[in-house]
Amino acid sequence: MWNYDKKLEYPVKIKNKDLNMAKFLVTQYGGPDGELSAAITYLNQRYTMPTGKTKGLLTDIGTEELAHVEIICAMVYQLLKGATPDELKAAGLGGNYAQHDNAVFPTDANGVPWTAAYTSTLGNPVTDLHNDMAAEQKAKSTYEHLIELTDDYDVKDVLKFLWSREVIHYQRFGEALMSVYDLVDNKKCY
Ligand SMILES: [Fe+2]
Numbered sequence: 023m024w025n026y027d028k029k030l031e032y033p034v035k036i037k038n039k040d041l042n043m044a045k046f047l048v049t050q051y052g053g054p055d056g057e058l059s060a061a062i063t064y065l066n067q068r069y070t071m072p073t074g075k076t077k078g079l080l081t082d083i084g085t086e087e088l089a090h091v092e093i094i095c096a097m098v099y100q101l102l103k104g105a106t107p108d109e110l111k112a113a114g115l116g117g118n119y120a121q122h123d124n125a126v127f128p129t130d131a132n133g134v135p136w137t138a139a140y141t142s143t144l145g146n147p148v149t150d151l152h153n154d155m156a157a158e159q160k161a162k163s164t165y166e167h168l169i170e171l172t173d174d175y176d177v178k179d180v181l182k183f184l185w186s187r188e189v190i191h192y193q194r195f196g197e198a199l200m201s202v203y204d205l206v207d208n209k210k211c212y
Contacts, residue, residue, distance in 0.1 A: 031089040032183045036100040036176045041113035044101035052128025052136035055160040059140040061087035066143045067150045151199040158192035
């Protein structure tokens with residue numbers, strides 16, 4: 023069960039419309055290494071973690087990734103706000119307008135819709151935590167690319183916050199991995 027705070031984890035107050043940046047940034051909503059993929063992955067994996075502490079960690083981080091989904095959606099919405107169909111078409115978002123108007127929809131930066139195939143749950147805690155550390159590194163690299171793609175302080179500031187959370191999550195998953203090694207039978211030999 024969750025308690026819902028009616029505010030973002032980090033404030034988003036973008037003043038300037040930037041359709042190109044919205045097109046790039048949406049990948050952190052509906053792309054393979056985005057926040058939605060991470061949230062669903064961790065909230066699925068929590069059930070097969072071997073200890074209360076690791077179940078709790080996956081639930082905590084999965085929940086925070088949902089908060090990051092909310093932040094990314096707010097950013098995309100603000101970057102698109104007031105855009106005309108002609109402006110959207112010129113930015114390569116004509117297809118988005120045709121299907122969704124100016125609404126936010128989970129796709130990658132090339133408009134490919136989100137799929138559950140972007141998530142990963144193998145059931146082995148060692149395997150899953152390795153996946154999660156890689157997922158955090160991939161999200162971190164994507165944020166670095168996005169930071170390079172904008173000069174807008176209001177956008178960069180939020181991206182830097184999200185980048186810093188990926189670093190922390192990577193460290194927490196690393197600690198969890200060390201704690202489960204001895205609890206899982208990884209000595210099978212075929
Ligand atoms: Fe993360």
